[in-house]
Amino acid sequence: MLTLEFVPYSEIAGLSSIGRIRKLLNLAKEDKIVIVQGRLRKEEEAELIKATMEEINKDFKGIELAVIYPEDSEQNGFFSSIKSKLVNALVGDAQGLTVIGPASVVKEIKKDPHKIQIYTSRRRSKRRKK
Amino acid sequence: MAFSLKLFLRKLFSNLFKKKKHIKLGLYGPPNGGKTTIANRICQDWLGEEMGKVSNVEHETREIQVKEEVNMKSGNKELSFNLVDTPGIATRIDYENFIKSGLKEKEAKSRAKEATKGVIEAIKWLDNMDAVIVVLDSTKDPYTQVNLTIIGNLQARDIPLLIVANKIDLKKSNVERVKSAFPQYKVLGISAKRGDNIEEMYEELFNLV
Numbered sequence: 001m002l003t004l005e006f007v008p009y010s011e012i013a014g015l016s017s018i019g020r021i022r023k024l025l026n027l028a029k030e031d032k033i034v035i036v037q038g039r040l041r042k043e044e045e046a047e048l049i050k051a052t053m054e055e056i057n058k059d060f061k062g063i064e065l066a067v068i069y070p071e072d073s074e075q076n077g078f079f080s081s082i083k084s085k086l087v088n089a090l091v092g093d094a095q096g097l098t099v100i101g102p103a104s105v106v107k108e109i110k111k112d113p114h115k116i117q118i119y120t121s122r123r124r125s126k127r128r129k130k
Numbered sequence: 131m132a133f134s135l136k137l138f139l140r141k142l143f144s145n146l147f148k149k150k151k152h153i154k155l156g157l158y159g160p161p162n163g164g165k166t167t168i169a170n171r172i173c174q175d176w177l178g179e180e181m182g183k184v185s186n187v188e189h190e191t192r193e194i195q196v197k198e199e200v201n202m203k204s205g206n207k208e209l210s211f212n213l214v215d216t217p218g219i220a221t222r223i224d225y226e227n228f229i230k231s232g233l234k235e236k237e238a239k240s241r242a243k244e245a246t247k248g249v250i251e252a253i254k255w256l257d258n259m260d261a262v263i264v265v266l267d268s269t270k271d272p273y274t275q276v277n278l279t280i281i282g283n284l285q286a287r288d289i290p291l292l293i294v295a296n297k298i299d300l301k302k303s304n305v306e307r308v309k310s311a312f313p314q315y316k317v318l319g320i321s322a323k324r325g326d327n328i329e330e331m332y333e334e335l336f337n338l339v
Contacts, residue, residue, distance in 0.1 A: 042282035049221055049279065050253050053246040062222030065275040103222035111273040 002105065002120060003031065009038040009094040017041070021048045025055065028063050028102045033118065036098040039067045048100075061103040066116050069096035153211040153339055154258055155200075158284075159265035160276045161188040161218025164296040167322040168265060168331075169197070169215040175328070176200050182215055187231045189245035191217045194255055207336050216255060217248030219276050256283055261290045261339045263331075268295035268319060269302040272311035281312065290338050293317045294331060299324045 005027055012020045021044060027034045040048065045065070052063050099109060099116055108119040157165040169181040182195050195215040202209040223245050228238035262284055266272055272295075284291045295308040298319040305319035318334060320327040 042279065042286045045275070045279040046253050046256070046283050049219065049276075050250050052221060053223070053249045056223055056242070056246045058225075061224040062220070065221050065279075067275060067278070103224065109275070110271065111275075 003033065005032045005034050007034060007036045009036075012036065012038070013094070017044050017047060020044060021051050024048065024100055025051055025063075028100050029055065029060055031102050031105055033099065033101040033106060036100070038094040039069060039096045039098045041093070059104075063103055064099075064101045064106040064109045064118075066099045066109040066111055067096060068099075068111065068114070068116050153209075153260045154214050155211040155335070155339065156214040156216060156255065156259040156262040157265055158216055158252065158256075158262050158280050159218060160267070160274065161220055162186075163218065163265040163267045164322045165218065165265045166191050166195075166215055168263065168294070168296065168320075169195070169213060171322050171325070171328060172200060172213060173197055176202055181213070187228060187233065187241075189218060189220075189223070189228075189241060189248065191215060192241070192244040192248040193217065194248075194251050202332060202335065204332060204336060209336055209339055211260075211339065214255065214259070216252040217245065219249055219252055219280060220245075221276060223249075256287065256289075259284075259287075259289050261335075262292075263335075264291055264293045266293060266295055266308055268297050268305050268308055269300050272308045277311075281315070291315065292331075292334050292338050295319045296322055298326055 007024070007027070012023060015023065020040065024034055024036065025048065045067075048063075048065070056062055097116070099118065101109070101118065105120055106118055107121045110117040110119070157169055159165055166182045166184045170184065173179055173181045177197070177200060181197050182191055184190060194217070197213040197215075200211055200213050223242050225235075225238040225242035228241050229235060233241065264277075264280060264284070266277060281291065281293075293308065293312055293315050295303070295305045295317055297303055298305060299321040303319070305317065308319075309317045316334060318327060318331055320331055322328070
């Protein structure tokens with residue numbers, strides 16, 4: 001069974017960078033496709049990749065990651081751009097969507113760049129017997 | 131008083147015109163984009179020796195490789211840098227893919243473990259770079275999150291970058307698609323293997339650093 005979990009921005013807004021990364025990575029490690037309202041900071045995306053690499057083992061093969069962001073918000077005027085950068089730096093960015101899926105479930109995420117297509121694996125990885 | 135002023139002015143001018151020593155020029159990108167092939171091309175052209183081993187199996191470069199004191203000259207322009215070849219950045223590493231590429235299980239597992247460490251090192255080294263060549267495979271989809279994360283992180287750190295769309299010698303190459311994905315950056319189509327547009331890449335490096 002494929003599980004999608006939606007994480008509203010309010011759930012990660014108050015967390016530290018490490019807290020956000022840990023929360024999202026833990027959900028992905030539970031074999032869930034996580035759809036997050038908003039996006040991580042660029043530095044946090046890099047940290048998420050680093051944290052993912054540290055966790056890779058025979059059961060967890062990593063993640064697929066994609067961010068979709070409204071184009072016009074990046075191409076607004078000078079003052080809007082400064083304002084949005086300031087807000088992003090202070091409280092993060094609630095615009096757009098971030099999709100994180102475990103590599104065992106998500107084969108590929110394609111961006112077009114205005115839409116995201118998630119291709120799931122036909123065969124799920126076997127769960128370990130307890 | 132006069133001495134202090136003289137010292138101050140000398141320090142100010144020497145700082146203004148001092149050439150930064152040991153500039154680090156990094157090669158970043160996803161696995162199998164051709165970073166080491168470009169590093170080898172640069173080292174062959176300017177040092178007469180190769181830098182690293184290349185392979186069709188992903189994650190051949192699993193440790194940071196540094197070639198010190200690469201000196202490039204073009205007319206009266208001169209550029210001296212330490213070239214840093216980094217492991218390809220990925221969000222997933224599965225040893226079974228290495229087995230499919232012909233490696234034995236033990237070797238594949240060890241390669242996967244080393245590759246994860248390599249990705250971590252490559253990300254850590256981002257802070258040390260003075261300029262970066264982002265190496266993308268022009269036959270592949272440029273809109274991947276790894277590409278966007280690498281470029282976004284360089285931008286956030288104010289590190290100047292040049293995007294090279296490599297492998298233009300291949301039929302499936304589509305440099306225009308790479309250009310349309312990153313319209314705010316200079317994108318240069320090259321073939322590191324065949325040597326196409328390498329002179330142009332060197333010219334761009336002079337402008338970049």
